[in-house]
Amino acid sequence: MKLFNTLIAGGLLTISFLVIPVATKAQTFQEKVAENAVKEWQNFHNPPIVVRTKADTEIRRDTGTTERPLEYAQCNIVNRYWRSVKTPPRGDFCRLPRIADETRGGWDKYPWSAAFISFIMKQSGAGDQFKYSVLHATYIVDAVKNRDNPNASFRGYPIDWIRPSVGDLICAPRGKNAADVTYQKIAKRDKGDFKSHCDIVVAKNNNQLEVIGGNVGDSVAKTIVSLDAQGHIKVTKPDFRPWFVVIKNNLR
Numbered sequence: 001m002k003l004f005n006t007l008i009a010g011g012l013l014t015i016s017f018l019v020i021p022v023a024t025k026a027q028t029f030q031e032k033v034a035e036n037a038v039k040e041w042q043n044f045h046n047p048p049i050v051v052r053t054k055a056d057t058e059i060r061r062d063t064g065t066t067e068r069p070l071e072y073a074q075c076n077i078v079n080r081y082w083r084s085v086k087t088p089p090r091g092d093f094c095r096l097p098r099i100a101d102e103t104r105g106g107w108d109k110y111p112w113s114a115a116f117i118s119f120i121m122k123q124s125g126a127g128d129q130f131k132y133s134v135l136h137a138t139y140i141v142d143a144v145k146n147r148d149n150p151n152a153s154f155r156g157y158p159i160d161w162i163r164p165s166v167g168d169l170i171c172a173p174r175g176k177n178a179a180d181v182t183y184q185k186i187a188k189r190d191k192g193d194f195k196s197h198c199d200i201v202v203a204k205n206n207n208q209l210e211v212i213g214g215n216v217g218d219s220v221a222k223t224i225v226s227l228d229a230q231g232h233i234k235v236t237k238p239d240f241r242p243w244f245v246v247i248k249n250n251l252r
Contacts, residue, residue, distance in 0.1 A: 029251045030167025032124040034202040037212040040120070043077055044220040049210075074219075078112050081214065084119040085134050114138075116214025117169065117198055129153040129251055137192025140171050143247040144187050153251040158183045162246050163231035164201050164209060169247035170225065170233060171198040183244055197241065199223060209233075 027035075117139075118132040130153070131139040143156030154169075164170055173181035175195035186192070199211035202222070209225040216223070225243070226234040233243045 028167070029124060029126070030165070030249050033120055033167045033200060033249065036120050036123050037200045037202050040077070040116070040214075041212050041220045041222055044074060049222045049224060078115075078214075081112055081115040081119040084122045085115050085132050087134055111215050113197055113213055113215035116220065117200065120200060126153075126251060133192075135192055136171060136196040136198045137186075137194050139169075139192075140196060140198070140245055140247065141186055141189050141192035144183065144245065147187075153249070155248045155250060156245050157248060159233040159235070159243050159246055161232075162248060163227075164204070164233065164246045165248075166201050166204055167249040168201045169198045169249070170201060170209070170211060170243050171196055171245040171247065172241040172243045174241075178242060181244070186245075198247070 114134050114136045117136065118130070121130040122132060131142045133139060139154065140156060143152075143154045145156075146152035147155050147157060149155065156171075159170070172178075173194060173196050177194070181194050181196070186194070197213065199213035199216075201209050202212050203210035207227045207229075209227065210222055211225055212220065212222050214220050223241075226236070228234045233246070
């Protein structure tokens with residue numbers, strides 16, 4: 001707080017006034033998570049937003065660029081993501097695709113979407129409260145196990161139990177055995193070893209979420225997810241991601 005004096009009309013009158021600084025609201029951990037995810041999305045030249053529509057089709061709404069394979073400069077960014085987990089691919093990730101291509105592999109041979117989530121959480125200051133891993137299943141199972149633990153920073157719920165908010169994760173199984181992965185089954189597991197994918201909620205507007213994830217079309221991409229009238233993730237047909245878990249981010 002500062003006191004200022006103003007001299008008026010040759011010193012005949014002095015007016016004193018106070019300047020009171022306005023306190024700025026501290027950024028929450030959830031806001032940091034969303035902000036850092038958006039920054040990484042922008043590093044990938046804002047790839048097209050994937051829009052999930054009621055017609056059960058996938059529409060790509062272009063944001064000024066076209067979808068393209070991961071570039072060498074961008075794979076250096078992915079190297080940063082890998083350093084957030086304990087068991088990254090050996091060597092330089094930027095060289096691995098060339099090796100994979102020779103064996104008819106490709107980028108998908110080295111999925112990095114969980115490394116992306118781990119990087120965002122570590123960058124945002126999660127410390128030892130998050131289960132950093134090369135597998136989404138690791139922190140999905142951990143969050144589901146902690147669903148009823150009031151002290152847990154990350155708690156996993158079925159999608160029809162809770163309304164997702166900015167900073168939360170939404171997750172889905174993937175692969176040919178995706179239909180066999182259910183909330184009830186993973187609640188009985190001691191570890192996560194199933195194929196899956198998680199995105200970070202970065203915005204919530206009326207009846208939809210904006211979520212960002214890594215290794216989506218060889219990029220960091222944003223997806224629009226529809227909500228039902230109660231604010232829960234809308235259950236859709238199998239050609240969409242079969243979202244089944246909301247990981248509530250309660251870290252303070």
